[in-house]
Amino acid sequence: MPVAVWVIIGVVVVLAIILWSLYNGLVRLRNQVKNAWAQIDVQLKRRHDLIPNLVETVKGYMKFERETLEAVTKARNIAVQASSAGAGERAKTEGELSSALSRLLAVVERYPDLKANQNFLALQEELTSTENKISFSRQFYNDSVLKYNNQTQMVPSNIVAGMFGFKAGEFFEVTLAAEREAPKVSFTQ
Amino acid sequence: MGALLILIGYFLGLAFDSAMAGLVIAILLWVILSLVAYFQGDSILLSMSKARKIRPDDHPRLFNVVEEMKIASGLEKMPDIYIIDDPALNAFATGRDPNKASVAITSGLLQKLNRDELQGVMAHEISHVKNRDVLLMAMCGVLLGTIVILAYYGSRFLFLGGAGSRRSSSSKGGGQGQIIVLVVALVFIILAPIFAQLIYFAISRKREYLADASGALYTRYPEGLASALEKLAASTDQLRSANQATAPMYIINPFRKKGLKASDLTSTHPPISERIRILRAMAGASFNNYDQAYRQVHGGQGVISAASLTAETVPIATIKLEGEAGELNEVQRARETSDVMWRLSNYKTITCDCGAKLRVPPNFQEPQIKCPHCGRTHRV
Numbered sequence: 001m002p003v004a005v006w007v008i009i010g011v012v013v014v015l016a017i018i019l020w021s022l023y024n025g026l027v028r029l030r031n032q033v034k035n036a037w038a039q040i041d042v043q044l045k046r047r048h049d050l051i052p053n054l055v056e057t058v059k060g061y062m063k064f065e066r067e068t069l070e071a072v073t074k075a076r077n078i079a080v081q082a083s084s085a086g087a088g089e090r091a092k093t094e095g096e097l098s099s100a101l102s103r104l105l106a107v108v109e110r111y112p113d114l115k116a117n118q119n120f121l122a123l124q125e126e127l128t129s130t131e132n133k134i135s136f137s138r139q140f141y142n143d144s145v146l147k148y149n150n151q152t153q154m155v156p157s158n159i160v161a162g163m164f165g166f167k168a169g170e171f172f173e174v175t176l177a178a179e180r181e182a183p184k185v186s187f188t189q
Numbered sequence: 190m191g192a193l194l195i196l197i198g199y200f201l202g203l204a205f206d207s208a209m210a211g212l213v214i215a216i217l218l219w220v221i222l223s224l225v226a227y228f229q230g231d232s233i234l235l236s237m238s239k240a241r242k243i244r245p246d247d248h249p250r251l252f253n254v255v256e257e258m259k260i261a262s263g264l265e266k267m268p269d270i271y272i273i274d275d276p277a278l279n280a281f282a283t284g285r286d287p288n289k290a291s292v293a294i295t296s297g298l299l300q301k302l303n304r305d306e307l308q309g310v311m312a313h314e315i316s317h318v319k320n321r322d323v324l325l326m327a328m329c330g331v332l333l334g335t336i337v338i339l340a341y342y343g344s345r346f347l348f349l350g351g352a353g354s355r356r357s358s359s360s361k362g363g364g365q366g367q368i369i370v371l372v373v374a375l376v377f378i379i380l381a382p383i384f385a386q387l388i389y390f391a392i393s394r395k396r397e398y399l400a401d402a403s404g405a406l407y408t409r410y411p412e413g414l415a416s417a418l419e420k421l422a423a424s425t426d427q428l429r430s431a432n433q434a435t436a437p438m439y440i441i442n443p444f445r446k447k448g449l450k451a452s453d454l455t456s457t458h459p460p461i462s463e464r465i466r467i468l469r470a471m472a473g474a475s476f477n478n479y480d481q482a483y484r485q486v487h488g489g490q491g492v493i494s495a496a497s498l499t500a501e502t503v504p505i506a507t508i509k510l511e512g513e514a515g516e517l518n519e520v521q522r523a524r525e526t527s528d529v530m531w532r533l534s535n536y537k538t539i540t541c542d543c544g545a546k547l548r549v550p551p552n553f554q555e556p557q558i559k560c561p562h563c564g565r566t567h568r569v
Contacts, residue, residue: 139261140260140261
């Protein structure tokens, strides 16, 4: 009889250890997703802060581009208002902002004086880098969400996920208007 | 390599009639060297290469590029950034764990690369940090160093001590066996460092391929690193401050010579041309794509362990054009880099209205300085 008791205790202990490690694994992944989201947030805020500066610097040089500038400012204000919304809504407003910005930066090519302005060059580097950081943090966030979602859906960790209410994460998909409209460059030799 | 170390200690001890003593010496030496390498390795390396730490506003672009790669790789802490004032083209990463890492780049490379190429190089370096290659190579290097030191002194002691012990043992009549042991020990002591070195080089090359693969994955743009490597390959300036011990940390072998086909077994890095061809043969940016490209270019088995291969597809970012808006050209980059180097040496820069730049040394005492070009006076 004691043998049976020991076997039961052993099985319970082993199960507890498995449960424990699965649970911890899920928590680690969920935290990674949260961190990655915070990273995106930091970079989006940074971009919101840079834009008024950029508009101010550019304004004096660009007499004929009021529409483009206004579009950027408007898109920025909408994006700032949507700051506390979910991933889907934010992706949309930030996408609009990105395309307005890229239109502005394309127009800059017509103003050689502006391109020689040190202040503008520094701002442009900051902006380019912030755009890159946004896309890299989005890339890392989506990778993390994929890993986390796989873990919550696959046997056996899906059982633990169901027991403790680990919900699947939302991807940050940006189908940018600008990306759709981007001119196709073909390299024909 | 660890086994080689223990064996060499064992044989060394055997030659002196006490295998245990040899083992103890070997392990003691190894422990001491490891501790030094673990705690002081990065600062020794950085000070040996005369690297200088920069702040974000010293070189915003470099700083931004490193931060982008930090974000892409998911590193938690921003690595310190150093510049080495050297026209040779190279870069390295150091630091025992991902939270205490540094990357360094020569001023020559910094002015040679455009933004995408710089990103590729930094992605490669950050990969070394993220994959913990720095610690791995430091520990392998210490093992190798211990074996080399032991073998060097062992062979010397053996020639002197061996002669002595043979005389004394032949009087006891058991000379034959001892001589065989001595010969085996001698052969082993000569061969051990060579084997250790070959293993070390093999590990180093494998980690280089892995860092290239991770770099491509982080940037989603293998062409950036490929074109940077192309520029690196074209130059044969040797880095003045590099040495054999620090070689595997660099992005390319600092001791390569022109025309030498470095695909042999005695190199810390794979041949650059092969690395470029692999990167350019990638159909996507994932580890799978790198592995396929490697097999296609190199033949044989892949370099990436099966555990890291995942089925997901990772598309490459669209081809970027040289000279995009806001991109500095090489002359502008050279000016920018030299400005940084002057500033790091505490020189003040005054731009005169005539366009000349005056560099004021830190020990300059006068309150005013005259422009040698147009004669205007400036306050210092």
